[in-house]
Every structure is written in structure tokens, then in C-alpha cells.
Amino acid sequence: MSEQRKLGDIGFAGDDDVVPFEVAALDVRGRVVQLGPMLDQILSRHDYPEPVARLVAEACLVTVLLGTSLKFEGKFILQTRTDGPVDMVVADFATPTSLRAYARFDAEKLVAAVAAGEATPGKLLGNGVLALTIDQGEHTQRYQGVVPLDGTDLQEAAKTYFRQSEQIPTDVRLSVGKIVLPGNGGSHEHWRAGGLLAQFLPKAAERTRVPDLPGGDDPFAAPQEIADAAWQELLALVATVEHEELLDPKVGSERLLYRLFNEHGVRVFEGTPVEDRCSCSEDRIRGILEGFTAEEITDSTEEGVIRVNCEFCSKAYLFEPSEFSAQA
Ligand SMILES: [Zn+2]
Numbered sequence: 001m002s003e004q005r006k007l008g009d010i011g012f013a014g015d016d017d018v019v020p021f022e023v024a025a026l027d028v029r030g031r032v033v034q035l036g037p038m039l040d041q042i043l044s045r046h047d048y049p050e051p052v053a054r055l056v057a058e059a060c061l062v063t064v065l066l067g068t069s070l071k072f073e074g075k076f077i078l079q080t081r082t083d084g085p086v087d088m089v090v091a092d093f094a095t096p097t098s099l100r101a102y103a104r105f106d107a108e109k110l111v112a113a114v115a116a117g118e119a120t121p122g123k124l125l126g127n128g129v130l131a132l133t134i135d136q137g138e139h140t141q142r143y144q145g146v147v148p149l150d151g152t153d154l155q156e157a158a159k160t161y162f163r164q165s166e167q168i169p170t171d172v173r174l175s176v177g178k179i180v181l182p183g184n185g186g187s188h189e190h191w192r193a194g195g196l197l198a199q200f201l202p203k204a205a206e207r208t209r210v211p212d213l214p215g216g217d218d219p220f221a222a223p224q225e226i227a228d229a230a231w232q233e234l235l236a237l238v239a240t241v242e243h244e245e246l247l248d249p250k251v252g253s254e255r256l257l258y259r260l261f262n263e264h265g266v267r268v269f270e271g272t273p274v275e276d277r278c279s280c281s282e283d284r285i286r287g288i289l290e291g292f293t294a295e296e297i298t299d300s301t302e303e304g305v306i307r308v309n310c311e312f313c314s315k316a317y318l319f320e321p322s323e324f325s326a327q328a
Contacts, residue, residue, distance in 0.1 A: 017271040018068040019253045025264040026230040030198035038276045040190045057176040058154045059091040061195035067093025068272040074136030084126025085109035098277035100312040121153040130157045169200040175246035194246035200231045278313035
């Protein structure tokens with residue numbers, strides 16, 4: 001397939017395919033994705049309460065939008081650590097195509113938050129941090145960017161990350177929902193999500209400079225958007241994207257790009273498919289257990305076996321405690 005595809009060929013990038021695009025006239029590059037069956041598999045397997053599933057889906061979107069930009073073999077990891085009912089969300093993308101995710105939450109606090117009408121994504125996370133990590137193997141430095149979460153959702157936090165860590169003007173839109181699709185034995189609800197990331201990358205760096213605030217450098221002032229006309233046009237166009245449109249399979253990634261940017265000329269490039277695949281293995285878990293003391297092995301043994309469930313994919317691994325008895 002040629003590197004540059006034509007937007008007239010609607011339908012070449014379907015679900016679970018991250019599509020890079022460029023709007024040269026606006027100096028904008030980005031990626032767009034609709035997650036369908038793959039996301040539905042991940043969320044159905046975990047069977048989280050709906051508000052938790054939504055957070056995990058948002059984390060998956062951010063992770064594939066950023067992770068598929070890795071130029072080398074490696075891993076992109078998103079992790080939240082917060083004090084809300086959902087105190088941890090982890091999603092990681094391993095090149096070339098593997099995504100996995102899970103969340104940890106307090107069921108009682110979650111029920112209370114929903115009952116109190118305090119179940120927005122930002123409130124469910126609470127206060128803490130969002131860490132984004134790029135790990136490209138043992139021979140390269142691990143890179144980590146950390147941004148605060150203080151009642152903000154992942155969409156806002158991702159924008160803050162780019163502004164602070166990379167100084168690239170970035171717009172991010174995330175949308176999560178359920179749609180009813182016909183299937184065996186009647187219609188069923190399926191999870192879907194759509195995400196769009198757009199970045200302003202002009203050749204002249206001064207075009208990305210944030211205007212000086214009147215009255216000096218107030219570190220607590222709200223961050224300003226840059227005034228450049230091309231970037232303002234991009235923001236205005238992205239603001240017209242409706243929540244449902246972003247995840248609607250009848251719209252799809254290309255049709256959305258066409259609708260938004262056709263007037264300015266938009267090119268799309270070869271997409272990256274993403275799959276629901278976990279990297280856990282018996283060998284890897286055995287390696288962890290081999291580091292346990294005899295006491296820890298005893299503590300981990302129930303009814304004569306050590307049972308380890310992968311938190312990401314729920315797969316169960318069983319071991320004989322005697323395998324690890326040399327530790328004593
Ligand atoms: Zn697993």
C-alpha cells in the first residue's frame with residue numbers, strides 16, 4: 001500500500017486503526033482513531049462498573065494516540081495515581097500493536113460518588129498525578145512526564161502534558177460511549193471510543209510562543225492558547241466535532257477528517273492497527289515468584305497452589321509452591 005492514501009477512499013481505516021494525518025496549510029499534524037471491537041473486548045472482560053469502564057476507555061484512547069507515534073520498538077505507559085474512588089488506571093501500548101489496560105477502584109466509594117452525582121471522570125480520579133512513560137528498552141533512557149490531576153479529566157491532563165513537557169500546542173478530544181449492534185441472539189450494547197489529537201508544528205518556532213500576560217509572569221495564571229491564526233482555525237474546527245460523531249462507526253476516521261479539514265487540504269498516512277493483547281507470560285510471572293522469600297511463597301499459597309491472575313487480562317496462572325522451595 002502506498003504511504004499516502006486518498007481521502008476519497010472512505011473506509012480504508014476502520015475500527016481499531018490509528019490514522020496519522022497532516023493539514024499542511026495549518027501546520028498541523030495529528031492522529032485520529034475509533035476503537036471498536038478491541039476496546040469492547042478489554043472492557044467486557046473486566047466487567048467494570050460503567051463509570052470506571054469509561055475512564056479506562058479514555059486511558060486507552062490517550063495511550064494509542066500517543067503510543068503509536070513511537071519511532072522505535074518500545075512501550076508507552078499511561079498511569080494515574082490519585083485519591084478518588086478510582087485510585088489507579090493503567091494502560092500500556094507495546095509496539096507494534098498491543099494494547100492492554102486495567103483500573104483499580106474502591107467499590108463503596110464509587111457507589112457513594114455515583115449516588116451523590118459526583119461521578120464525572122475528573123471527580124472519580126480525584127487529586128494526584130498522571131504519569132506518561134516512554135520505555136524503549138534497556139539501552140535507552142526511560143522518559144517520564146508527570147502532570148497533576150486535580151479534578152481534571154484525562155483529556156485536559158493530556159493537553160497540559162504537551163504544553164508543559166513538550167511545549168507543543170496540542171488539542172485533544174476524547175469520546176466514549178456504548179452503541180447497540182445486532183449480534184447472535186439479538187442486539188447487544190458494545191463499547192466504542194473515538195479520539196483526535198492535533199499538534200501545531202510550524203517551521204518558525206516563534207509562532208508557537210504564548211503571548212505575554214499583562215502584569216508579568218503569574219505562575220498561577222491559566223495557560224494561554226497561542227494567538228496564531230492557523231492554530232486558532234484548527235481549534236475552532238476541532239470544537240465543531242460532536243461527542244457522538246467522534247465515535248460513530250458510520251462517520252469513521254476519514255470521513256471525520258474530510259469533514260473537518262477538506263477545505264484546507266488534508267493528507268492521511270498508513271494507519272497503525274491496535275489489538276487487545278497482553279504481554280504477560282508464565283515465564284515472566286515465574287521470574288517474579290523466584291524473587292520471593294520462602295515466607296512470601298508460603299503466604300502466596302492457597303490450597304496447595306500459587307494462583308496469580310494477570311491484572312490486565314485476567315488470565316490465571318497456577319504454580320506449584322515446590323518449584324520455588326530452593327529459596328528457603
Ligand atoms: Zn495478561
